[in-house]
Amino acid sequence: MNSINTSGLPDYDLADRMVVTAPSQLKAMAEPLRDTLLELVLERAATVQELAAAVHRPKSSIAHHVHVLVDAGLMRVVRTRRVRAIEERFYGRTARIFQVGRVRPEDVSPPPWPNDLATSAQESHAAYLADRMRSLRRHVRISPGRAAEFWERVAALVDDFSQLPRDGEEMYALVTSLYPAEHPTLAEPAPEG
Incomplete structure (x- = not known):
């Protein structure tokens, strides 16, 4: 058995x-x-x-x-x-x-590899329509070094997710990405004075 x-x-x-x-x-x-x-x-x-x-x-x-x-x-x-x-x-x-x-x-x-975000967008559409999808998106101006450090933390979290005990009947997907993006940013504040 x-x-x-x-x-x-x-x-x-x-x-x-x-x-x-x-x-x-x-x-x-x-x-x-x-x-x-x-x-x-x-x-x-x-x-x-x-x-x-x-x-x-x-x-x-x-x-x-x-x-x-x-x-x-x-x-x-x-x-x-x-x-x-x-x-x-x-x-x-x-x-x-x-x-x-x-x-x-x-x-x-x-x-040659697929775009995980595009694949996930298709895969998550039914959950989105059923209002069962959780997602977050943020833009932050940081250095490439800090982005690499942060990505290591994200990768560790994804590894934790993949090792969760199998106790449910439903499959869940977790997708994450970190990429340079065109997005507005505020100018440095003017000095007070």
């Missing part, structure tokens, strides 16, 4: 963070179905059959995508189990967080 993992942590060992820079890794991560597969195994290791059932796709198609992720070093076999005469493989991520490192623009222009 399988027990349900509610800890919020995968049921296998994986690195905390992996910096990805190779075009093959970026391309593998960019495909929406493969991104979904990587998200699914963040909860627990899964077989190709389990992944296929979760995304309602043929097992052969999912096997192809899993092999692309394994070849790119983003997924690996974390354990096996003998079922009758067949060895069943359970796949997991190689790291909890995949961080895109410095990439030569000529290797990935235009970026």
Whole structure:
């Protein structure tokens, strides 16, 4: 009998963070179905059959995508189990967080990964219409160094979110972004005097 993992942590060992820079890794991560597969195994290791059932796709198609992720070093076999005469493989991520490192623009222009904000806008539309969406947006004039420091704090919060115990029936998404934006700003105040 399988027990349900509610800890919020995968049921296998994986690195905390992996910096990805190779075009093959970026391309593998960019495909929406493969991104979904990587998200699914963040909860627990899964077989190709389990992944296929979760995304309602043929097992052969999912096997192809899993092999692309394994070849790119983003997924690996974390354990096996003998079922009758067949060895069943359970796949997991190689790291909890995949961080895109410095990439030569000529290797990935235009970026092969999806725009998470555009994807989230589509995904959140039904929640917006049902008045079940929470969102915030702020503009702040800060230095690039301070933006990088703040982003590390945001990334830690997102990691905390992904490790929350699994105790509900409904899935929630958290999207965050930090980017330079054209936005009005106030001039420095005039000196008093």
